[in-house]
Amino acid sequence: MLADRIRRMGAPHWLALYGLVLACWVLLALMAVPPDLREVARVFGGAFWEAFCTTTPDAAGFARLWVMWALMSGAMMAPTALPAFATYDDLGHSTETNLPGLVGGYLAVWLGFAAVAAGLQMALFAAGWVSAFGDSRSGLLSGGLLVLAGAYQFSALREACLAKCRMPVTFFMAHWNDGAWRNGVRLGAVCLGCCWALMLLGFVGGVMSLAFMGLATLVMTLEKLRAGVWITRPLGIALIVAGLGVALWT
Structure with missing residues (x-):
């Protein structure tokens, strides 16, 4: 059965999804700011970086940040939803499915999140x-x-959102008649409900930091598995303790 699933996940629509995720990571790697350059900017001030890339409070500046957050969302969130995508694709053996439509609806939600995050970054920068x-x-x-x-x-x-992510069969069957796109939007909304706060930690770990993005993707992926129930609360305690420490001693 596992071998059959692996073969099915080599179908063209799956290869296209893998290619999309890989392209997002490659573009992020090309755009990522090296740690030494970040340190130089801290020493010489914001004017140093403005010579390379200016976060301007206008439509062009917003568009650049939206693209950056959209790439981050695609690279980080699509892998966390792979088990749900695979479950949906498996249901195609007994009924008609449309994985591209599902993925499209899912990513539409995260493109909306990217717009909100870009606006928030502009406001925080200002x-x-x-x-x-x-x-x-x-x-x-x-x-x-x-x-x-x-x-x-x-x-x-x-x-509640995590419970739906961990039981994708139940989730899809409850809304099957809504179609692929709507189910994708609903799945994206559920994932957004799980992960928006962790995604905003990019402002702490470093927006466009590959180390932060890789670690956050791993954590969010593990949390959406059934075994992830053992991660959620310890992670919450660790984040609260770290947050209090940072706020009190910096």
Whole structure:
């Protein structure tokens, strides 16, 4: 059965999905700011980085940030949904399915999140709370985001969203007649409910930091598995403790 699933996941629509995720990671790697350049910018100030890439408070600046957050969302969130995508594709043996439509609806939700995150980054940059890289300049902001993400790990809303992600068959069958696109949007909304707070930790770990993105993707993927129930609460405690430490001692 596992061998059959592996063969099915080599179909053209799966290869296209893998290619999309890989392309997002490659583009992010090309756009990522090296740690040494970040350090130079801290020493010489924001004007140093403005010579390379300016976060401008206009439509062009917003568009650049939206593209960056859209790539981050595609690279980080699509892998976390692979088990749900595979479950949906398996249902195609007994009924008609449309995986591209499902994935399209799912990514549409995260493109919307990318727009909100880009706007938030512009506002934080204008207020002087984040650098031109999108990294937090405020211990209170960093600590607040960490505590928020940690507290959200214990919320009933997040638990309800995670339950749906961990039981994709039940989720899809409950809304099957809505079609692939609507199911994709619904799945994207559920994943957004799980992961928005962790995604915003990019302002703490470093927007466009490959290390942060890789670690966050791994954590979010593991949490959506059934065994992830053992990760959620310890992670929440760790984030709250880290957030309080950052807020009090920086």
